[in-house]
Amino acid sequence: MAVPLRFSTPAPSSRLEEIIPGSDRIEELSDSSGEYEDMGTATVEEQAHIAYLNSVRIPITDSLETATSRMDDKTAEIILPFLEGNPDGFTLNTFGIPKLQRESHAGALEAFLGDYPARVAFMDASRPWIVYWALQSLTALGIDISAYQKRVAHTFSLAQHPDGGFGGGYGQLPHLACTYAAILSLAMAGGTETYETINRKTLWHFLGRMKQADGGFTMCPGGEEDIRGAFCAVVILSLTNLPLELPPDAPARKRGLTSFTDGLGEWISKCQSWDGGISAAPGNEAHGAYAFCGLGCLAILGPPKETLPKYLNVPILINWLSSRQCSPEGGYNGRTNKLVDGCYSHWVGGCWSIVEAATTTGLWNRTALARYILSACQDEEAGLRDKPGKNSDAYHTCYNLAGLSAAQHQYKYDENVNKGLGTGNLGAAYHWKTEGVYDGKNNVWDEGDVVKTIHPVFVIPYMSVYEMRKYFEEKEGF
Amino acid sequence: MPKFYHDDEAWADIAPLPQDDGGLHPLAAISYSDEYSEAMGYLRAVMAKNEYSDRVLGLTEHIISMNPAHYTVWLYRANTISEIGRPLQDEIAWLNPTALKHMKNYQIWHHRHTIIDALGSADGEAEFISSMLEKDSKNYHVWSYRQWLVKRFDLFDKPEELEWTHSMIESDVRNNSAWNHRYYIVVGGREGKLSVELAKQEIGYTQAAIRKAPQNQSPWNYILGILRAAELPKSTLKDFTCEFADVQRPEEVYSSHALDILADIYAEEENSKENAAKALELLATKYDPIRANYWNYRKGLLDQPNIAA
Numbered sequence: 127m128a129v130p131l132r133f134s135t136p137a138p139s140s141r142l143e144e145i146i147p148g149s150d151r152i153e154e155l156s157d158s159s160g161e162y163e164d165m166g167t168a169t170v171e172e173q174a175h176i177a178y179l180n181s182v183r184i185p186i187t188d189s190l191e192t193a194t195s196r197m198d199d200k201t202a203e204i205i206l207p208f209l210e211g212n213p214d215g216f217t218l219n220t221f222g223i224p225k226l227q228r229e230s231h232a233g234a235l236e237a238f239l240g241d242y243p244a245r246v247a248f249m250d251a252s253r254p255w256i257v258y259w260a261l262q263s264l265t266a267l268g269i270d271i272s273a274y275q276k277r278v279a280h281t282f283s284l285a286q287h288p289d290g291g292f293g294g295g296y297g298q299l300p301h302l303a304c305t306y307a308a309i310l311s312l313a314m315a316g317g318t319e320t321y322e323t324i325n326r327k328t329l330w331h332f333l334g335r336m337k338q339a340d341g342g343f344t345m346c347p348g349g350e351e352d353i354r355g356a357f358c359a360v361v362i363l364s365l366t367n368l369p370l371e372l373p374p375d376a377p378a379r380k381r382g383l384t385s386f387t388d389g390l391g392e393w394i395s396k397c398q399s400w401d402g403g404i405s406a407a408p409g410n411e412a413h414g415a416y417a418f419c420g421l422g423c424l425a426i427l428g429p430p431k432e433t434l435p436k437y438l439n440v441p442i443l444i445n446w447l448s449s450r451q452c453s454p455e456g457g458y459n460g461r462t463n464k465l466v467d468g469c470y471s472h473w474v475g476g477c478w479s480i481v482e483a484a485t486t487t488g489l490w491n492r493t494a495l496a497r498y499i500l501s502a503c504q505d506e507e508a509g510l511r512d513k514p515g516k517n518s519d520a521y522h523t524c525y526n527l528a529g530l531s532a533a534q535h536q537y538k539y540d541e542n543v544n545k546g547l548g549t550g551n552l553g554a555a556y557h558w559k560t561e562g563v564y565d566g567k568n569n570v571w572d573e574g575d576v577v578k579t580i581h582p583v584f585v586i587p588y589m590s591v592y593e594m595r596k597y598f599e600e601k602e603g604f
Numbered sequence: 605m606p607k608f609y610h611d612d613e614a615w616a617d618i619a620p621l622p623q624d625d626g627g628l629h630p631l632a633a634i635s636y637s638d639e640y641s642e643a644m645g646y647l648r649a650v651m652a653k654n655e656y657s658d659r660v661l662g663l664t665e666h667i668i669s670m671n672p673a674h675y676t677v678w679l680y681r682a683n684t685i686s687e688i689g690r691p692l693q694d695e696i697a698w699l700n701p702t703a704l705k706h707m708k709n710y711q712i713w714h715h716r717h718t719i720i721d722a723l724g725s726a727d728g729e730a731e732f733i734s735s736m737l738e739k740d741s742k743n744y745h746v747w748s749y750r751q752w753l754v755k756r757f758d759l760f761d762k763p764e765e766l767e768w769t770h771s772m773i774e775s776d777v778r779n780n781s782a783w784n785h786r787y788y789i790v791v792g793g794r795e796g797k798l799s800v801e802l803a804k805q806e807i808g809y810t811q812a813a814i815r816k817a818p819q820n821q822s823p824w825n826y827i828l829g830i831l832r833a834a835e836l837p838k839s840t841l842k843d844f845t846c847e848f849a850d851v852q853r854p855e856e857v858y859s860s861h862a863l864d865i866l867a868d869i870y871a872e873e874e875n876s877k878e879n880a881a882k883a884l885e886l887l888a889t890k891y892d893p894i895r896a897n898y899w900n901y902r903k904g905l906l907d908q909p910n911i912a913a
């Protein structure tokens with residue numbers, strides 16, 4: 127798909143020269159994986175992996191062939207060698223699973239923040255995303271990003287639009303996705319000077335112009351209305367602690383709305399699809415990335431225990447989310463009958479903390495997801511990817527690591543956490559805590575493979591979330 | 605050949621606004637080509653004075669050819685078209701090859717939506733969409749656009765729409781996007797409850813699809829959606845579901861999805877909790893073990909009152 131927010135980002139280095147068209151690369155890989163299996167001498171570890179894979183496989187296969195089943199088979203053939211063995215020769219952890227390759231990923235991430243050649247002009251409107259993905263990934267790996275503080279502030283001050291909000295870069299129109307990436311990056315960079323680069327008054331007006339009479343938000347002036355808009359808007363409103371009342375010049379006021387939250391929960395409700403998932407806009411197909419946007423939005427509107435059952439059919443939502451986990455790969459797909467993809471490790475994997483906060487814990491298979499990420503999504507050279515045969519990029523690195531964090535850490539909603547914070551507007555999401563690292567059946571990670579905790583709703587470190595909100599709670603006026 | 609504006613007489617009156625990166629070096633900076641850099645400088649200049657003209661249209665086309673993901677340029681182009689009154693048919697004709705080249709691009713689809721909305725006619729759009737889906741039969745933008753078209757031009761009752769959707773399901777019964785579209789035209793996009801009569805028709809249609817490939821989840825989900833919309837109980841499907849799974853014969857299960865539904869059907873019955881538990885147990889241990897936690901959670905719910913999903 128075009129997941130929202132996605133495009134392929136070649137690494138800004140000599141690797142650009144090596145990019146081979148996808149299909150050729152897949153051919154190449156399936157050939158070599160065939161050879162690999164023919165060697166026939168499975169190590170003890172490999173035998174254990176193969177036994178595990180057989181133990182989680184659905185033992186039913188329909189004989190009818192369609193384009194979907196052909197694609198599934200072809201993809202499994204490419205992925206399975208990476209789950210059974212170690213074709214890239216990574217160092218293994220005590221479970222015989224590739225270790226998290228911290229150094230090489232960190233190197234790729236530093237490069238993602240560096241300069242790009244002219245031929246990637248197609249990324250010109252997505253630079254805020256790259257900065258967010260790379261910074262978030264670095265913090266997930268536990269790397270100090272304070273050296274970037276001033277450059278983050280500078281980069282986004284150039285992208286801030288005089289009429290409010292942030293665009294992709296200097297002179298570009300404001301866009302909710304760019305603004306979301308900008309606010310999260312500025313929060314991670316931290317510090318009073320950084321926060322003060324945000325013009326909150328014009329930001330408030332920009333968000334007011336995005337609010338629609340039906341309760342949702344458009345992404346940009348004259349742009350599409352979808353659930354990314356709803357999520358991005360409440361994340362921004364909440365972190366910068368803006369007034370909930372619509373600015374006087376907001377067009378939705380003419381249609382009788384007075385608050386940013388008017389009709390919003392109801393609009394999200396209309397995005398729940400017939401199969402239980404959540405779609406981009408009412409009537410569209412359920413999709414993992416939009417599911418996270420919808421749940422994230424509801425988790426900011428109020429405590430999940432209240433907002434999820436109020437606006438969604440929770441049992442069918444859980445059934446749908448659960449069905450996204452692919453067997454035997456363990457990773458997630460984004461839609462029914464689509465392929466497993468590392469970015470859904472977060473988009474779907476990240477939904478569970480919010481859903482469990484509304485129901486009960488222990489609903490999903492954390493270790494199967496971690497296995498897919500560590501075994502199949504680490505690029506031989508650096509960075510993380512969709513699946514074997516695809517190039518790594520900043521987007522997949524960020525969301526694989528966020529998914530790994532969701533699998534490894536137990537994030538709990540607790541109203542008694544941070545009682546002094548988030549008492550005002552859209553404050554529910556400031557009451558999350560981490561209850562230790564998960565340790566269960568079929569575990570696949572050592573201590574060295576554990577990434578840092580990540581706030582389950584804002585998808586940046588907890589401290590970045592608290593500090594920005596606190597700063598703007600204490601600030602008077604705009 | 606790169607195109608430049610500084611030596612073009614038609615642009616002599618415009619002083620470009622160059623990108624100012626002031627002070628520190630920005631993160632993820634692109635070393636733009638001179639051509640891209642200059643064109644963007646002229647765009648910023650015309651945007652600053654709100655110029656809408658034929659030459660601006662040409663400028664946006666030039667930038668889009670270098671960066672089709674540039675939403676600012678698309679939005680400004682849409683405004684230009686409306687301000688100068690460019691014939692909308694011409695715009696669509698220009699757009700078609702561009703769209704085929706960049707199918708996963710949000711901006712192109714939104715632009716098309718804007719133009720077709722203003723044009724007020726969906727003529728030719730169905731054929732265009734079909735040609736796009738031939739290249740990528742599950743493209744999210746294309747299907748979402750189709751749903752918008754159905755709503756904008758009220759095509760819900762047009763027989764061709766349902767026939768086309770049927771043909772898409774026929775060609776790949778696992779295409780969930782096609783099932784979603786069917787739901788949209790039969791139920792989702794309409795107001796009000798689904799009649800029992802229409803529900804029965806849809807149930808029959810879907811059962812035939814399930815028989816072709818019982819482990820395909822799309823039609824199972826679809827049939828449950830239809831039941832919910834018509835407010836019919838899941839037990840409506842009991843006999844049908846038992847064709848694919850029977851808890852008394854655990855070796856002969858042809859669909860894990862049938863077990864899932866059976867569990868709910870038994871849970872709603874008076875004295876069948878044990879059978880419900882058996883179905884969930886089979887899922888957790890044998891037929892869908894990767895989701896064992898979920899099935900066990902469902903089993904735990906059996907002991908609680910009012911579990912109907």
Ligand SMILES: [Zn+2]
Pocket residue numbers: 129467468469470512522
């Ligand atoms: Zn992906």
